[in-house]
Amino acid sequence: MTEMxxxxxxxxxxxxVAVPIASRFGLGSVLGYLIAGIVISPILYSLGxxxxxxxxxxxxGVVMMLFLVGLELEPxxxxxxxxxxxxxxxxxxxxxxxxxxxIAMVFGYYWTIALAIGLVLSLSxxxxxxxxxxxxGLMKSDGGQAxxxxxxxxxxxxxxxxxxxxxxxxxxxxxVAGSAGGDAHGASSGDGHGDDHHGINLNLVEGLSGGLRALxxxxxxxxxxxxxxxxxxxxxxxIAHAHLREIFVATALVLVxxxxxxxxxxxxxxxxxxxxxxxVLATSEYKHELESNIEPLKGLLLGLFFITVGAxxxxxxxxxxxxxxxxxxxxxxxxxALVLFxxxxxxxxxxxxxxxFTLGLAQAGEFGFVLLSFTVANEVIPQSVADRLLLVxxxxxxxxxxxxxxxxxxxSPRFASTDHREQDAVDTTGNVIIAGVGxxxxxxxxxxxxxxxxxxxxxxxxxxxxxxxxxxxxxYYGDASRPDMLHSAGIDNADLLVVAIDEDHQATEIVKYVxxxxxxxxxxxxxxxxxxxxxxxxxxxxxxxxxxxxSATRASRSALEALGVHKYEAEQLIRGFVExxxxxxxxxxxxxxxxxPPLENxxxxxxxxxLAPLQDEVMQGKTSTFAGAMSRGWMxxxxxxxxxxx
Amino acid sequence: xxxxxVYYAHPGHRHSVANRAMQAALDGIDGLTRVDLYxxxxxxxxxxxxxxxxxxEHDTVVFQFPMLWYSTPSIIKEWQDLVLEYGxxxxxxxxxxxxxxxxxxxxxxxxxxxxxxxxxxGTSIRSLLLPFEKTALLCxxxxxxxxxxxxxxxxxxxxxxxxxxxxxxxxxxLVSALQSGEIAPDQLMGNDVLTAESCQELSx
Numbered sequence: 001m002t003e004m005x006x007x008x009x010x011x012x013x014x015x016x017v018a019v020p021i022a023s024r025f026g027l028g029s030v031l032g033y034l035i036a037g038i039v040i041s042p043i044l045y046s047l048g049x050x051x052x053x054x055x056x057x058x059x060x061g062v063v064m065m066l067f068l069v070g071l072e073l074e075p076x077x078x079x080x081x082x083x084x085x086x087x088x089x090x091x092x093x094x095x096x097x098x099x100x101x102x103i104a105m106v107f108g109y110y111w112t113i114a115l116a117i118g119l120v121l122s123l124s125x126x127x128x129x130x131x132x133x134x135x136x137g138l139m140k141s142d143g144g145q146a147x148x149x150x151x152x153x154x155x156x157x158x159x160x161x162x163x164x165x166x167x168x169x170x171x172x173x174x175x176v177a178g179s180a181g182g183d184a185h186g187a188s189s190g191d192g193h194g195d196d197h198h199g200i201n202l203n204l205v206e207g208l209s210g211g212l213r214a215l216x217x218x219x220x221x222x223x224x225x226x227x228x229x230x231x232x233x234x235x236x237x238x239i240a241h242a243h244l245r246e247i248f249v250a251t252a253l254v255l256v257x258x259x260x261x262x263x264x265x266x267x268x269x270x271x272x273x274x275x276x277x278x279x280v281l282a283t284s285e286y287k288h289e290l291e292s293n294i295e296p297l298k299g300l301l302l303g304l305f306f307i308t309v310g311a312x313x314x315x316x317x318x319x320x321x322x323x324x325x326x327x328x329x330x331x332x333x334x335x336x337a338l339v340l341f342x343x344x345x346x347x348x349x350x351x352x353x354x355x356x357f358t359l360g361l362a363q364a365g366e367f368g369f370v371l372l373s374f375t376v377a378n379e380v381i382p383q384s385v386a387d388r389l390l391l392v393x394x395x396x397x398x399x400x401x402x403x404x405x406x407x408x409x410x411x412s413p414r415f416a417s418t419d420h421r422e423q424d425a426v427d428t429t430g431n432v433i434i435a436g437v438g439x440x441x442x443x444x445x446x447x448x449x450x451x452x453x454x455x456x457x458x459x460x461x462x463x464x465x466x467x468x469x470x471x472x473x474x475x476y477y478g479d480a481s482r483p484d485m486l487h488s489a490g491i492d493n494a495d496l497l498v499v500a501i502d503e504d505h506q507a508t509e510i511v512k513y514v515x516x517x518x519x520x521x522x523x524x525x526x527x528x529x530x531x532x533x534x535x536x537x538x539x540x541x542x543x544x545x546x547x548x549x550x551s552a553t554r555a556s557r558s559a560l561e562a563l564g565v566h567k568y569e570a571e572q573l574i575r576g577f578v579e580x581x582x583x584x585x586x587x588x589x590x591x592x593x594x595x596x597p598p599l600e601n602x603x604x605x606x607x608x609x610x611l612a613p614l615q616d617e618v619m620q621g622k623t624s625t626f627a628g629a630m631s632r633g634w635m636x637x638x639x640x641x642x643x644x645x646x
Numbered sequence: 647x648x649x650x651x652v653y654y655a656h657p658g659h660r661h662s663v664a665n666r667a668m669q670a671a672l673d674g675i676d677g678l679t680r681v682d683l684y685x686x687x688x689x690x691x692x693x694x695x696x697x698x699x700x701x702x703e704h705d706t707v708v709f710q711f712p713m714l715w716y717s718t719p720s721i722i723k724e725w726q727d728l729v730l731e732y733g734x735x736x737x738x739x740x741x742x743x744x745x746x747x748x749x750x751x752x753x754x755x756x757x758x759x760x761x762x763x764x765x766x767x768g769t770s771i772r773s774l775l776l777p778f779e780k781t782a783l784l785c786x787x788x789x790x791x792x793x794x795x796x797x798x799x800x801x802x803x804x805x806x807x808x809x810x811x812x813x814x815x816x817x818x819x820l821v822s823a824l825q826s827g828e829i830a831p832d833q834l835m836g837n838d839v840l841t842a843e844s845c846q847e848l849s850x
Contacts (some may be wrong), residue, residue: 565657571688634714636657636799637755 014040017302030128031401033303037310044311055308061301062127063260064294066271070278071287089153095339097122112168116380119161125365126151128400143356146349155271158367171379220266228280236286240462249293271553285465288476292484312396329395339360352415358404363396429496435480440526440547441500456489479508499525504532508539512608515540572633586613650825651679651704653713655719664753664798671814675822684723690724697729706824710751716774735785744786747831753798793836816842
């Protein structure tokens with residue numbers, strides 16, 4: 001217990017200290033975590049903490065990340081990406097692996113070892129690249145999309161690689177240390193959750209024949225798709241009715257972990273399985289709620305993962321072979337960048353996007369760790385070589401944030417003028433967010449949709465959402481008063497937020513939060529009563545609309561018409577009334593103070609008292625002080641005006 | 647049977663003397679269609695479809711309004727802008743109103759003498775109504791001699807009731823005769839303007 005608390009404290013504390021500093025200097029969170037890992041590595045070493053086993057746990061962050069990436073990717077978009085995915089991704093892996101293998105053979109390694117090295121180094125870091133792209137808002141750019149295609153292909157490519165590596169086994173080529181040490185964390189599955197050292201072998205397909213194995217694999221994928229399509233929604237609807245946040249989070253976790261488990265059992269990559277589940281759920285109404293629940297956990301686990309990468313760098317070994325390791329690392333980055341650069345020409349990735357693609361993916365990745373330990377366990381690569389490669393992989397990951405900085409500070413600004421136009425077209429999030437889509441927000445949504453605007457609708461009522469979905473409206477389940485929910489709904493790119501939820505206090509909180517954090521978003525807010533108007537005004541809403549006021553004035557107009565008032569005159573009376581009422585509201589808003597109850601606020605009472613009699617006078621046309629609003633209109637000219645003699 | 651529609655527009659109906667009397671005079675004319683534009687469209691949201699249908703169903707279109715700023719109350723302008731569509735009232739295939747007649751029945755605040763080159767307004771009433779005349783021509787309609795009540799504001803005074811009644815009655819006779827077919831629209835094209843007196847001459 002104490003040990004767990006200690007480990008948690010060290011890791012969290014290191015992250016909490018390092019990441020804000022790195023962010024402040026514009027280095028990005030990934031570099032912050034990596035540095036934190038390097039700094040705490042002596043402490044971890046002296047406490048005898050097994051960094052690698054923590055890293056295996058942290059790798060689950062990658063699984064969660066791919067689930068989230070899948071959520072952002074509708075099946076239709078995935079299908080549109082197929083050319084890039086297979087062409088770009090396939091060529092990147094093949095070319096890089098081939099070149100690295102060739103170079104390793106030039107250095108005198110036997111071809112089996114060289115090929116294994118080539119495969120290990122062909123992969124890039126999904127964790128670092130996606131995290132950085134998201135953080136810098138580059139995910140939707142051409143370069144980001146191309147990078148993502150390659151990473152996704154690599155995740156798929158890991159599976160055949162894991163099948164291929166045991167065939168390369170050459171026990172007679174292994175050095176003594178390698179065969180003696182073995183590998184406690186040898187991975188048997190896609191992202192290498194060391195099942196072995198738990199003593200449970202969950203791989204059910206190991207003993208099966210090839211055909212049967214393929215069948216089981218396909219069945220598992222089909223199960224994910226079918227489950228996601230037909231079972232998850234009723235399940236979440238059922239959970240949503242309980243209105244218990246933590247149960248919703250637990251359900252989301254059960255879903256992600258369950259799929260990861262299923263994939264592991266059938267020998268597939270858990271990251272790939274959850275990605276697929278994400279894609280299936282990308283069109284569901286629970287998308288944003290899932291996102292905002294998984295996001296923080298993913299962030300923590302990925303942070304932990306980056307720290308362990310930093311902490312696992314063996315500085316003793318690095319110091320002894322500094323020139324060799326540094327040279328290899330730079331050589332690797334150059335080689336990978338070169339391949340990517342050539343591919344960017346073939347696939348017509350232009351401008352700054354070409355550089356983003358080239359520099360962003362030029363590192364080796366966390367799957368490299370997995371493959372390395374796997375190769376050692378299978379007696380493909382000697383331990384001594386693997387140790388050095390491990391350093392090369394880690395260092396290349398460490399340098400990646402710096403390459404992103406190079407892109408951001410030096411390269412991107414040069415293309416600033418030419419890139420601008422492409423950015424808008426790929427943006428798929430709605431530019432209007434409607435919080436609360438009941439009788440009020442629903443009308444607003446219908447109007448905006450029919451005028452051709454993209455809206456993202458958030459509501460807490462599962463039944464309501466289902467009805468909306470039936471009419472093809474993009475509605476999502478969630479609590480709009482939570483900043484992370486607004487974030488997943490796209491408040492960062494929104495032009496307009498309509499706050500139409502019933503709960504007045506929460507509505508005010510939303511307005512306060514958005515006004516403080518997103519100054520450019522125009523906020524239209526629904527007020528449920530007079531005092532709510534004042535609160536929303538203080539919170540910074542741009543337009544405040546009382547939900548029953550307009551309909552009440554229309555009812556009054558109908559009443560006047562029924563009493564025989566000419567319709568045009570009734571219209572003018574109501575317009576005057578509305579005008580005057582707004583005037584009173586503005587006047588009183590100045591005296592209102594949400595900290596003091598209205599009945600104890602003397603300034604407020606005085607103002608109301610002062611204005612109340614005026615209202616009656618204005619209504620009866622007795623005063624001209626306030627523009628005589630109710631009696632203005634067409635009036636016959638005085639007699640003098642018509643007298644030609646005057 | 648010839649059919650007549652009377653469009654009435656007054657932004658201050660409650661304060662009106664002459665136009666209210668004229669409206670009241672129309673009560674009871676058999677088969678006459680009457681529209682109070684400000685009542686039907688208090689928010690100026692003219693229903694184009696409905697208005698075009700109305701025009702198709704009538705032969706003579708009457709506009710009754712007080713002259714304001716040498717022009718019409720604003721809702722009539724709005725009505726013109728929206729209802730007299732290209733392809734309906736004018737332009738290519740815009741012949742739906744061909745052969746129909748347009749009659750203006752207006753009141754002015756100023757006296758008759760003011761509407762002359764030497765008068766206060768320095769021009770004739772017909773020249774001020776030229777936009778209407780041209781509109782009618784463009785829509786292939788006959789522009790009938792307008793019926794004018796000068797000095798309507800003066801009729802608020804004591805002792806003017808007889809004059810008011812006379813005009814209202816003549817207006818009623820005119821509309822009623824057009825509706826029943828006793829007077830053909832063509833007969834109303836020779837005069838500069840129609841007044842209560844000239845109307846009475848016509849019906850005799």
